[in-house]
Amino acid sequence: MPSRRGLLAAVLGLAAATTRAGADARPEGAFRSFIDGLRPDAAARGIAAETFNAAFRGVTAPDPGILARTRRQSEFVRPVWDYLVGTVSAGRIAKGSARAAALAGPLEAIERRSGVPGPVVLAIWGIESDFGASAGGIPTIRALATLAAAGHRGSLFRDELLAALTILQRGDVTPERMSGSWAGAMGQVQFLPSTYLAHAVDFDGDGRRDIWTSATDSLASIAAYLKDRGWDPALSWGYEVLLPGDFDLARYTGDLAAFAERGVRRADGHPLPPRGRASLFLPGGRGAPSFLITDNFEVIRGYNTSDSYALAVGHLADRLGGGPALAAAWPAAAGLDGPGLRALQTGLAATGYYDGPKDGRAGPKLREAVRRYQIGAGLPADGYATAALLAHVAGRGAPGP
Ligand code: CA
Numbered sequence: 001m002p003s004r005r006g007l008l009a010a011v012l013g014l015a016a017a018t019t020r021a022g023a024d025a026r027p028e029g030a031f032r033s034f035i036d037g038l039r040p041d042a043a044a045r046g047i048a049a050e051t052f053n054a055a056f057r058g059v060t061a062p063d064p065g066i067l068a069r070t071r072r073q074s075e076f077v078r079p080v081w082d083y084l085v086g087t088v089s090a091g092r093i094a095k096g097s098a099r100a101a102a103l104a105g106p107l108e109a110i111e112r113r114s115g116v117p118g119p120v121v122l123a124i125w126g127i128e129s130d131f132g133a134s135a136g137g138i139p140t141i142r143a144l145a146t147l148a149a150a151g152h153r154g155s156l157f158r159d160e161l162l163a164a165l166t167i168l169q170r171g172d173v174t175p176e177r178m179s180g181s182w183a184g185a186m187g188q189v190q191f192l193p194s195t196y197l198a199h200a201v202d203f204d205g206d207g208r209r210d211i212w213t214s215a216t217d218s219l220a221s222i223a224a225y226l227k228d229r230g231w232d233p234a235l236s237w238g239y240e241v242l243l244p245g246d247f248d249l250a251r252y253t254g255d256l257a258a259f260a261e262r263g264v265r266r267a268d269g270h271p272l273p274p275r276g277r278a279s280l281f282l283p284g285g286r287g288a289p290s291f292l293i294t295d296n297f298e299v300i301r302g303y304n305t306s307d308s309y310a311l312a313v314g315h316l317a318d319r320l321g322g323g324p325a326l327a328a329a330w331p332a333a334a335g336l337d338g339p340g341l342r343a344l345q346t347g348l349a350a351t352g353y354y355d356g357p358k359d360g361r362a363g364p365k366l367r368e369a370v371r372r373y374q375i376g377a378g379l380p381a382d383g384y385a386t387a388a389l390l391a392h393v394a395g396r397g398a399p400g401p
């Protein structure tokens with residue numbers, strides 16, 4: 001699943017839509033010309049001819065498998081709870097706990113340095129690469145060259161290819177060992193090359209930022225990425241909460257202290273922190289597991305824009321930190337799938353509630369539009385996109401319970 005591959009999913013969200021028709025039919029000659037055309041830009045970035053030649057040794061044709069995969073983006077959206085059950089499994093919790101024990105010293109140092117809790121860093125490492133066991137073995141240079149030559153997403157992959165060459169020039173890794181997933185996300189942390197250049201860390205001090213074979217470099221790099229994106233050490237990612245029966249869903253953002261005053265309690269019985277802001281997130285509607293999420297939830301979404309991903313990271317981190325399973329049960333029926341979400345985006349745009357992309361993806365912007373629509377229509381403002389809500393927006397009837 002692309003959605004389990006960190007930055008990969010974000011990058012590929014629009015890849016299929018921007019593929020040039022027939023790009024895979026380019027002859028080898030055109031691919032070689034494309035690579036040769038990179039030389040001036042590479043030289044301008046200080047990449048030596050020897051580095052360039054070594055990087056592309058044996059890379060003579062695009063990878064047809066990668067081009068085929070860009071056209072296979074699924075419209076299917078797994079319900080949040082399906083993704084959570086698959087991602088935060090008993091096996092993963094056990095494996096993560098064992099890794100946490102083995103790496104306790106470095107994790108403590110990384111947390112001290114970055115302010116990001118060790119369990120959060122471990123959770124991302126676990127989801128991206130099964131704690132380093134499955135980092136993807138596709139050669140990065142050929143993957144990026146394939147996507148760049150096909151013109152995916154404008155110049156994005158060309159820029160990433162030049163960033164990858166910069167990494168090789170620095171000597172952090174050899175071309176043979178620079179590998180990852182099919183869309184260029186690299187190593188145990190699934191960083192694109194530009195992300196690597198901006199955030200990767202040499203924790204063990206051997207002079208190389210090694211996200212391919214070093215567990216501690218990988219963990220420190222994930223932590224640095226979250227810190228650089230603004231992780232607030234004073235707050236968690238969020239909390240599962242229990243809402244009082246008369247809770248007004250229309251007031252869904254505010255200070256944690258104000259939520260506590262309104263009778264919101266953490267499901268695990270611990271008190272909510274006295275400071276910080278949060279917003280209510282009901283990924284299965286009212287009655288299903290309910291969360292107060294902080295700005296740190298958005299920091300995690302920088303890694304992967306999916307709400308399901310950020311929730312899985314947060315919950316897995318809680319479990320690795322000794323926290324309990326979710327208290328509430330998920331609903332039996334799923335929310336809208338990709339085409340349904342796109343129809344809802346279109347409908348809400350037509351009524352003036354939504355001005356974001358019509359990409360068939362759930363996220364904070366659509367959730368906000370759904371809530372404003374619900375408030376306007378006198379419906380419970382849970383922000384949950386269901387078939388009943390879509391029918392209501394389309395004027396075909398009132399939503400069910
Ligand atoms: Ca290192």
